[in-house]
Amino acid sequence: xxxxxxxxxxxxxxxxxxxxxxxxxxxxxxxxxxxxxxxxxxxxxxxxxxxxxxxxxxxxxxxxxxxxxxxxxxxxxxxxxxxxxxxxxxxxxxxxxxxxxxxxxxxxxxxxxxxxxxxxxxxxxxxxxxxxxxxxxxxxxxxxxxxxxxxxxxxxxxxxxxxxxxxxxxxxxxxxxxxxxxxxxxxxxxxxxxxxxxxxxxxxxxxxxxxxxxxxxxxxxxxxxxxxxxxxxxxxxxxxxxxxxxxxxxxxxxxxxxxxxxxxxxxxxxxxxxxxxxxxxxxxxxxxxxxxxxxxxxxxxxxxxxxxxxxxxxxxxxxxxxxxxxxxxxxxxxxxxxxxxxxxxxxxxxxxxxxxxxxxxxxxxxxxxxxxxxxxxxxxxxxxxxxxxxxxxxxxxxxxxxxxxxxx
Numbered sequence: 001x002x003x004x005x006x007x008x009x010x011x012x013x014x015x016x017x018x019x020x021x022x023x024x025x026x027x028x029x030x031x032x033x034x035x036x037x038x039x040x041x042x043x044x045x046x047x048x049x050x051x052x053x054x055x056x057x058x059x060x061x062x063x064x065x066x067x068x069x070x071x072x073x074x075x076x077x078x079x080x081x082x083x084x085x086x087x088x089x090x091x092x093x094x095x096x097x098x099x100x101x102x103x104x105x106x107x108x109x110x111x112x113x114x115x116x117x118x119x120x121x122x123x124x125x126x127x128x129x130x131x132x133x134x135x136x137x138x139x140x141x142x143x144x145x146x147x148x149x150x151x152x153x154x155x156x157x158x159x160x161x162x163x164x165x166x167x168x169x170x171x172x173x174x175x176x177x178x179x180x181x182x183x184x185x186x187x188x189x190x191x192x193x194x195x196x197x198x199x200x201x202x203x204x205x206x207x208x209x210x211x212x213x214x215x216x217x218x219x220x221x222x223x224x225x226x227x228x229x230x231x232x233x234x235x236x237x238x239x240x241x242x243x244x245x246x247x248x249x250x251x252x253x254x255x256x257x258x259x260x261x262x263x264x265x266x267x268x269x270x271x272x273x274x275x276x277x278x279x280x281x282x283x284x285x286x287x288x289x290x291x292x293x294x295x296x297x298x299x300x301x302x303x304x305x306x307x308x309x310x311x312x313x314x315x316x317x318x319x320x321x322x323x324x325x326x327x328x329x330x331x332x333x334x335x336x337x338x339x340x341x342x343x344x345x346x347x348x349x350x351x352x353x354x355x356x357x358x359x360x361x362x363x364x365x366x367x368x369x370x371x372x373x374x375x376x377x378x379x380x381x382x383x384x385x386x387x388x389x390x391x392x393x394x395x396x397x398x399x400x401x402x403x404x405x406x407x408x
Contacts, residue, residue, distance in 0.1 A: 004121035013168035023105035027080030027098045030136035031045025036078045047119040062131035069405030074157035077104045077137035086379035090202045093150030102376045103166035110392030126405035140299040154247040160325040161348040162399045168375045169354030170361040172253035172387040175328040176351045182302035183260040185334035190255040193289040197289040199247035208253035209242045211285045222273045234260040260332045299334040304349035317404040355383025
């Protein structure tokens with residue numbers, strides 16, 4: 001393993017840092033990752049990988065065959081978010097409406113770095129490395145699209161799927177969990193139908209904005225009053241759109257709702273409760289038309305296989321030292337990487353690593369101000385380039401070597 005990691009020479013780190021800054025400057029939202037995919041493919045092609053673009057839309061796949069042995073899949077997501085960056089960095093996004101606020105630019109760069117190290121040190125391992133750069137993780141559709149496009153039929157089924165996510169942990173530290181580690185995610189769109197009219201004559205209308213307000217408030221009671229305290233769940237109203245002018249009561253209002261849960265019975269319970277509340281509030285408002293409730297994208301529960309996780313974490317501990325390992329609490333964020341292992345019928349191992357200044361995080365922990373730290377999806381979130389970049393490259397490389405065959 002050390003022979004592979006020694007291939008990290010002084011020239012690779014700065015090259016990857018430049019690649020990362022370029023991706024950060026030019027973010028692309030889900031399903032539009034054309035420039036990002038071209039950059040990734042262009043960086044992979046000079047290496048020993050068989051490179052294919054356009055998989056599942058804008059996905060990029062690299063295959064490196066190196067004799068007999070296991071097939072190990074490494075995955076990174078590429079998409080950014082539709083929001084304005086407020087980091088003040090000299091390499092901040094050039095698009096005022098799009099930002100890499102979840103660290104997918106760091107994920108992509110680290111996977112490229114690991115692919116480079118594994119290619120340079122083929123004498124140290126045997127088997128096949130399957131490199132997957134995925135689009136549209138933020139929509140929870142990218143993994144399914146790549147699988148539907150014949151990912152495993154075209155490039156081979158892996159024996160294990162490996163993935164990681166950067167977050168507001170101390171830079172240089174690796175966070176881990178076992179079993180269910182990230183929640184299911186379900187999105188729904190609700191359209192409420194009222195009866196519009198002049199703001200000065202509300203008695204002639206059925207106000208969908210008031211209806212929406214009651215629904216938003218009532219939804220917060222689901223977790224607080226219906227879900228068992230031992231179960232973890234979140235209900236969030238992330239969108240509320242209605243109206244065009246302050247003295248016009250509109251005909252409709254629209255809600256965008258997201259739920260997170262860890263158990264299927266809780267998921268079913270919450271979905272039923274939301275539909276019950278929406279319909280009841282509409283009826284209480286005297287609507288003439290039933291609300292339209294449309295369930296959309298969902299991400300499955302992410303399970304990091306306990307046995308494979310234990311072996312991978314042991315390799316991380318040996319490499320990074322026990323002082324740099326961080327046992328993670330329950331994470332209510334979601335990821336679609338588990339779709340690959342589920343589709344292939346193989347185990348998935350997933351972990352986290354830190355991107356925030358270590359002293360800043362430790363001070364926040366000491367002063368109970370952790371919630372003040374910028375986290376994923378914050379307009380102020382941007383990982384330190386180092387040691388985040390090197391740590392992320394090494395975690396992927398160490399994990400891959402844990403499951404690849406030994407070299408000759």
